[in-house]
Structures are given as C-alpha cells and as structure tokens.
Amino acid sequence: MDLSNKTQENVEYMIEEIKNKLRMASGSAMQPSSFSVDQYDDIFDVYDLIMNKPSLSISEVEAIASELGRLRRK
Template identity: 80%
Template sequence: MDLSNKTQENVEYMIEGIKTKLRMASGAAMQSSSFSIEQYEDIQDVYEVVMSKPTLSISEVEAIASELGRLRRK
C-alpha cells in the first residue's frame, strides 16, 4: 500500500492496521470512517509508531487509543 497519497482509503487502511496490531476489543468503537483525511499526517505518525514496534506495553496502547480518540471527527 502506498501511504504517500493522502486518501480516505489510506486513512482507513492505517486505522484498520492499528486496530489489528493493538488487538482492540472495542474496534467497533474506532471505525475508520470516523477519521478525516485532514488528520492524515497525525494518523500516519501513529500508524508508523505502532507498526515499528514488535510489542506494545499497556501504557503505550492506552496512549495510542487516547491519541486516536483525539483525532476522531467530532
């Protein structure tokens, strides 16, 4: 997937990847359609951090979930 293009499809791809990596039980609460292309760079930053780590601590998961909550459309 070419993430250099700012598309809603790429936003959805990254959100789904983050949810899978975090094994979020509440994945339904974090629907990719809730995120706007306007936050593309921030979402991509979160995606790259999540994907670069082999494992995440509980506090990292909480921080990422909090950041994604901040980035969601109001």
C-alpha cells in the same frame, strides 16, 4: 499499499492496521470512517510508530487509544 497519498482510503487502511496491531476488542469504537484525511499526518505518525514496534506496553496502548480518540471526527 502506497501510503504517500493522502486519501480517505489510506486513512481507513491505517486505522484498520492499528486496530489489528493493538488487538482492540472494542473495534467498533474506532470506525475507520470516523477519521478524516485532514488528520492524515497525525494518523500516519501513529501508524508508523505502531508498525515499527515489535510489542507495545499497556500504557503505550492506552496512550495510542487516547490519541486516536482525539483525532476522531466529532
């Protein structure tokens, strides 16, 4: 997947990958369509951080979930 293009499709792909990596049980709370391409750079930063870590602590998962909540469309 070429993530250099700021498209809604790429935003949705990254959100799905983040959900998979975090093993979020409440995936419905993080619908990919709830995120805008306007937040692409911030979402990419979260995606890049998560994908480059072999594991995440509970506090890291909580912080990431909080950040994603902030980035969601109202």
